[in-house]
Amino acid sequence: MNRRPTIKTVAEAVGVSTSTVSNAYNRPDQLSAKLLARIKATAEELGYPGPDAAGRSLRSGRAGAVGILLTNTLSYAFSDPYAVRFLAGVSQAVEPTDTSLVVLPPSPEAVQRAHIDAIATLCIPSSHPATRAAAARGLPIVGTTLPDQAADPTGTDDPTGTDDPTGTAGPGRAPGSYVAIDDREAGRLIGRHLARLGHHRVTVLLDTSTPYGSAGTEVGPEEILDPECWARWLGLREAMPGAELSAVSAGHNSYECGQATAAAVLDRQDRPTAVVAVSDVLALGFIDAMRRRGLDPGRDLSVAGFDDITGAEAAGLTTVHQPIEDKGRLVGELLLAPGAEPRRVLLPIDLVVRSSTGPAPTPSRS
Amino acid sequence: MNRRPTIKTVAEAVGVSTSTVSNAYNRPDQLSAKLLARIKATAEELGYPGPDAAGRSLRSGRAGAVGILLTNTLSYAFSDPYAVRFLAGVSQAVEPTDTSLVVLPPSPEAVQRAHIDAIATLCIPSSHPATRAAAARGLPIVGTTLPDQAADPTGTDDPTGTDDPTGTAGPGRAPGSYVAIDDREAGRLIGRHLARLGHHRVTVLLDTSTPYGSAGTEVGPEEILDPECWARWLGLREAMPGAELSAVSAGHNSYECGQATAAAVLDRQDRPTAVVAVSDVLALGFIDAMRRRGLDPGRDLSVAGFDDITGAEAAGLTTVHQPIEDKGRLVGELLLAPGAEPRRVLLPIDLVVRSSTGPAPTPSRS
DNA sequence: TTGTAAGCGTTATCAG
DNA sequence: CTGATAACGCTTACAA
Numbered sequence: 001m002n003r004r005p006t007i008k009t010v011a012e013a014v015g016v017s018t019s020t021v022s023n024a025y026n027r028p029d030q031l032s033a034k035l036l037a038r039i040k041a042t043a044e045e046l047g048y049p050g051p052d053a054a055g056r057s058l059r060s061g062r063a064g065a066v067g068i069l070l071t072n073t074l075s076y077a078f079s080d081p082y083a084v085r086f087l088a089g090v091s092q093a094v095e096p097t098d099t100s101l102v103v104l105p106p107s108p109e110a111v112q113r114a115h116i117d118a119i120a121t122l123c124i125p126s127s128h129p130a131t132r133a134a135a136a137r138g139l140p141i142v143g144t145t146l147p148d149q150a151a152d153p154t155g156t157d158d159p160t161g162t163d164d165p166t167g168t169a170g171p172g173r174a175p176g177s178y179v180a181i182d183d184r185e186a187g188r189l190i191g192r193h194l195a196r197l198g199h200h201r202v203t204v205l206l207d208t209s210t211p212y213g214s215a216g217t218e219v220g221p222e223e224i225l226d227p228e229c230w231a232r233w234l235g236l237r238e239a240m241p242g243a244e245l246s247a248v249s250a251g252h253n254s255y256e257c258g259q260a261t262a263a264a265v266l267d268r269q270d271r272p273t274a275v276v277a278v279s280d281v282l283a284l285g286f287i288d289a290m291r292r293r294g295l296d297p298g299r300d301l302s303v304a305g306f307d308d309i310t311g312a313e314a315a316g317l318t319t320v321h322q323p324i325e326d327k328g329r330l331v332g333e334l335l336l337a338p339g340a341e342p343r344r345v346l347l348p349i350d351l352v353v354r355s356s357t358g359p360a361p362t363p364s365r366s
Numbered sequence: 367m368n369r370r371p372t373i374k375t376v377a378e379a380v381g382v383s384t385s386t387v388s389n390a391y392n393r394p395d396q397l398s399a400k401l402l403a404r405i406k407a408t409a410e411e412l413g414y415p416g417p418d419a420a421g422r423s424l425r426s427g428r429a430g431a432v433g434i435l436l437t438n439t440l441s442y443a444f445s446d447p448y449a450v451r452f453l454a455g456v457s458q459a460v461e462p463t464d465t466s467l468v469v470l471p472p473s474p475e476a477v478q479r480a481h482i483d484a485i486a487t488l489c490i491p492s493s494h495p496a497t498r499a500a501a502a503r504g505l506p507i508v509g510t511t512l513p514d515q516a517a518d519p520t521g522t523d524d525p526t527g528t529d530d531p532t533g534t535a536g537p538g539r540a541p542g543s544y545v546a547i548d549d550r551e552a553g554r555l556i557g558r559h560l561a562r563l564g565h566h567r568v569t570v571l572l573d574t575s576t577p578y579g580s581a582g583t584e585v586g587p588e589e590i591l592d593p594e595c596w597a598r599w600l601g602l603r604e605a606m607p608g609a610e611l612s613a614v615s616a617g618h619n620s621y622e623c624g625q626a627t628a629a630a631v632l633d634r635q636d637r638p639t640a641v642v643a644v645s646d647v648l649a650l651g652f653i654d655a656m657r658r659r660g661l662d663p664g665r666d667l668s669v670a671g672f673d674d675i676t677g678a679e680a681a682g683l684t685t686v687h688q689p690i691e692d693k694g695r696l697v698g699e700l701l702l703a704p705g706a707e708p709r710r711v712l713l714p715i716d717l718v719v720r721s722s723t724g725p726a727p728t729p730s731r732s
Numbered sequence: 733t734t735g736t737a738a739g740c741g742t743t744a745t746c747a748g
Numbered sequence: 749c750t751g752a753t754a755a756c757g758c759t760t761a762c763a764a
Contacts, residue, residue, distance in 0.1 A: 004504060006756095006757055006758085007757065007758065007759095008757080008758095016734075016735085017734070017735045017736075018735090018757090018758080018759095019734075019735065019736080019737095019758095019759075019760080020733090020734060020735075022758065022759060022760085023733095023734085023759095026759075030733075030734090031733075031734085032733065032734095035733085035734090047502065049478065049499070049502035049503040049504070050478045050499075050502075050503075051478070051757080051758065051759090052424075052756090052757050052758070053429070053478070053479055053480060053481045053482075054420060054423045054424040054427075054429070054481065054756080054757075054758090055424055055740095055756070055757030055758040055759090056479075056757075056758055056759075057420045057481070057740095057758090058418075058420040058421055058424045058740050058741065058742085058756085058757080058758070058759095059739085059740055059757080059758045059759045059760085060740090060758080060759060060760090061420075061740080063419070063420070063481060064479040064480075065468065065479075065480070065481065067466075073457070073458075073461055074457035074458075074460070074461045074467060075454040075455075075457035075458045075461065077457070078450045078451070078453045078454035078457060079454055084444045084445075084450055085444070087444045088441040088443075088444035088445055089441075091439070091440035091441035091443070091444060091469075092439075092440075092441045094440070095439055095440045095441065095471055098471075098473055098475045098476050098479065099476075100433075100468050100469065100470050100471075100476055100479070100480050101440060101468065101469050102431065102466050102467065102468050103457075103466065103467050103469070104466055105461055105464075105466075107464060109464045110464050110465075110466055112415065112416045112417070112419070113419055113422075113430040113431075113464065113466070114419060114430075114431070114466050115419045115420065115423070115429060115431065115481035116419075133415065133416075136413065136415035136416075137415040137416075138370060138415070372740095372741055372742085373741065373742065373743095374741080374742095382750075382751080383750070383751045383752070384741090384742080384743090384751090384752095385742095385743075385744090385750075385751060385752080385753095386749090386750060386751070388742065388743055388744095389743090389749095389750085392743075396749070396750090397749075397750085398749070398750095401749085401750090417741080417742065417743090418740090418741050418742070420740080420741075420742090421740070421741030421742040421743085421756095422741075422742055422743075423742090423756095424740085424741080424742070424743095424756050424757065424758085425741080425742040425743045425744080425755080425756055426742080426743065426744090426756090427756080733764105734763105734764085735762100735763085735764075736761105736762085736763075736764090737760100737761095737762095737763100738759105738760095738761095739758100739759095739760100740757105740758085740759090741756105742755100742756085743754100743755095743756090744753100744754090744755090744756105745752105745753090745754090745755105746751100746752095746753090747750105747751085747752085747753105748749105748750080748751080748752100
């Protein structure tokens with residue numbers, strides 16, 4: 001039983017040097033057609049499977065893969081429609097280049113061990129240990145949120161050449177590349193919409209993928225400070241200065257958690273007139289729970305979400321639309337071409353009013 | 367501007383040998399607590415991000431990742447509910463071990479370059495070039511279909527120690543590890559069900575991820591020979607010996623293709639009394655198209671699918687249930703523990719009769 | 733067009 | 749508990 005054949009085995013068998021064999025795989029045009037054929041043939045014969053991935057990337061410094069760093073468990077990535085859609089977009093971009101996609105749980109260890117050339121962060125703050133691990137490795141990072149001070153809503157696609165070498169922008173690092181929407185503005189859109197409808201008492205459903213509060217618990221505004229994570233909430237508050245806002249932690253970001261949280265919210269004494277979930281999945285779960293109780297979303301209680309995922313339309317959910325798949329695709333493109341200058345892309349959003357929101361009931365407590 | 371720090375940089379800075387630094391990361395218990403702390407500290411200080419992935423795996427032979435090889439494009443993986451669910455299962459298994467998940471398009475190149483320790487194939491035949499590439503690399507492979515001669519339906523979970531060293535089993539290779547359902551039996555379940563309902567003329571909707579026929583085309587039975595891919599069809603035929611079976615290629619496996627194919631099938635002169643789609647997505651799309659035309663599934667035409675994905679219940683789709691997520695989880699487990707002996711797991715299936723199938727209309731052509 | 737030689741960063745082995 | 753040494757399999761200037 002021999003050991004697995006290497007480039008050397010093949011070279012010896014053919015009677016050429018290892019570099020020639022290497023070239024046969026990496027620069028086929030540098031060889032005479034004859035030789036190339038002969039090499040490929042004996043390689044086949046010997047059962048040489050082609051250049052070893054580890055050896056190759058140790059030498060070349062490239063891994064041929066990009067990573068997506070998720071907030072939650074891996075399996076979460078496959079249960080959240082938003083994440084799934086986003087990943088589909090990334091795939092579209094990387095596929096033609098024979099680059100593979102590595103999905104990563106939010107663990108610094110996993111990030112360290114991953115064989116990747118660049119990494120994108122999905123809903124995970126830049127302060128998270130796993131994100132830091134990526135930065136420490138010196139990997140090009142592409143974010144999916146606006147950095148800190150919710151930037152000026154200049155317009156779509158603004159790859160300003162204006163580099164900020166001093167990094168005076170935020171606390172610490174200069175904001176890198178990203179593809180994002182203006183989440184704060186999205187919050188404002190919903191806020192203005194609800195205000196216009198006369199809502200004064202609204203509850204916000206937050207997911208607690210980031211460690212603020214725990215499921216079902218009420219969350220005080222002072223805990224919601226990271227603008228990178230809670231831009232939507234901040235925008236909402238901004239647009240409804242007079243309203244009585246409360247926040248409830250819904251657990252993690254899923255349909256089931258949306259359903260479960262409904263119980264807590266609907267039974268409250270001072271039931272709000274509107275509920276805003278930080279994501280559509282949560283909102284859809286909430287709506288489902290309402291219907292099961294015989295409540296009519298938009299009449300008995302207004303519900304709004306964010307993202308406009310598949311299913312939002314069917315459910316009549318008022319939400320803020322964003323081009324999820326495009327976002328993924330653009331992220332994929334940035335991942336593949338990690339230029340020196342950070343690139344920044346701002347995607348357009350739209351308020352989509354459907355039947356789940358309606359005028360606030362008149363103040364007379366039913 | 368220095369080059370990126372390595373294990374050596376750290377070793378020199380601390381004044382120890384590289385092996386000690388390596389141990390600090392791989393066998394922390396082999397060091398005095400003091401030294402370990404000192405090493406970690408200077409590593410931090412120097413910005414050493416921990417052992418480099420490429421170097422480490424070149425030396426150790428492990429990549430710390432497993433791959434999933436898909437039939438279709440990468441983005442397909444994220445649009446097919448079956449695949450998504452399966453991947454969620456795999457994730458659950460691998461996540462606790464800090465192993466990452468690499469999703470691979472069906473390209474031999476991608477398989478060769480991938481940094482993985484084992485690979486699972488999802489709906490891709492073992493004869494496919496990409497699968498062969500994996501075999502050539504000597505990667506442990508876990509399949510998700512029964513090898514060739516649809517095995518004896520012994521029961522659930524039958525990790526027979528009975529190795530077949532001579533490989534007399536099939537044409538060529540001995541069947542390796544797999545986690546599968548008896549797809550042929552699944553076909554029989556549907557077939558018997560339809561036969562019992564009096565159906566004689568049925569059309570099968572096939573996806574053409576494997577290169578038999580092209581979208582919308584009628585497919586002759588002689589082309590449908592690979593039992594690994596079309597076990598469901600074979601089982602169906604087996605259970606309906608008297609019936610007039612036709613097969614239609616639906617393009618790829620998606621809701622949209624199911625919808626589109628409906629047009630072709632419903633307009634036919636000799637419209638069948640029942641349609642069996644090889645997957646639920648296809649069937650759900652088909653049903654949707656029927657409803658849009660004012661046709662009532664189960665009354666005007668019976669429709670059945672396979673897999674019992676999320677949404678099948680809501681649509682009232684008759685189908686064969688299989689534990690998709692468990693399948694993924696089990697595959698993940700086999701991937702992590704690639705023993706020498708192939709392990710084989712057969713998962714249980716159930717016919718789930720819902721409203722989309724009903725008695726065949728009486729022979730009088732309406 | 734092909735060969736030579738020098739590592740890439742790590743870890744296993746074995747000795748101290 | 750720590751250190752020296754030798755690979756691991758490959759790529760890439762550069763030289764022939």
